[in-house]
């Protein structure tokens with residue numbers, strides 16, 4: 514088997530970690546190249562025009578995996594109110610039309626998540642023992658958690674570092690080192706080492722950076738190519754970023770704590786209740802609740818990332834201006850027409866606006 518998958522943030526690192534431990538002779542994991550304009554062009558060319566950006570990007574990435582010889586593809590599927598339920602079917606059909614004979618294996622991310630992932634792992638690893646499968650899964654998740662912990666520190670350092678780009682450079686090295694680590698102990702040590710390195714970066718100790726929360730649809734929030742590296746660009750403008758959505762958090766709650774009755778979004782849904790009291794698909798309900806949360810926590814602004822034509826985020830975007838929480842929201846629509854220069858101009862204007870409000874003492878008023 515030559516197994517391929519679409520890119521999604523650092524998920525490839527987890528898949529590589531599992532493959533290195535469980536790969537059988539003759540099997541190989543095909544890691545598609547990092548997303549580029551070529552990936553997007555492929556996705557746009559072979560997707561329905563009205564499809565959302567995550568659909569187009571993941572299709573482009575799957576085509577790149579097929580071009581490298583993948584004959585089995587892993588893709589997420591789900592049930593619910595948005596288009597995610599159609600992803601795998603539509604993409605599989607398109608790949609057949611393009612004469613790729615790849616077989617699709619899907620992971621249901623709406624129900625039976627943990628069991629579904631375990632079964633999939635057993636199928637592709639030719640019935641390795643449950644012990645081997647579960648331990649390699651936790652090793653892989655450990656790598657994602659480590660990277661999320663380091664990235665949280667990167668978000669703080671980028672805003673105040675004296676030499677712009679230093680924290681991003683360290684983060685890139687951390688990704689490579691953690692990717693290459695072969696033991697959990699090594700991952701832990703590397704995490705500590707890189708956090709210490711980040712904390713030693715020379716900083717402007719007088720700076721009081723503006724703080725912005727990133728909310729929106731999970732794929733465009735987590736995949737840097739989809740959001741044109743918005744977090745790095747905000748860091749260059751001296752803005753500290755915070756975001757709740759991370760892959761390791763999703764794994765922690767969706768695969769484990771939900772089974773114990775712990776709902777990761779209970780608090781956020783409660784906060785959204787005055788404006789929206791039910792799930793509208795995707796991450797729309799959470800986007801509204803997080804606006805309230807960030808306003809209460811004294812943030813200076815919010816950036817709302819929404820794929821063009823994404824119904825849940827369109828609903829959220831329309832609710833946001835009428836909430837009583839007084840916090841500026843910059844809505845960024847992500848699609849193939851987006852231009853980085855246009856986004857940078859909007860980020861600069863937004864920075865001026867929230868900076869002005871901070872100076873006037875208007876930010877962080879408790880509501």
Ligand code: SF4
Nearest residue numbers: 565595596795820823
């Ligand atoms: S939440 Fe929006 S962008 Fe994501 S799959 Fe659903 S419709 Fe597409």
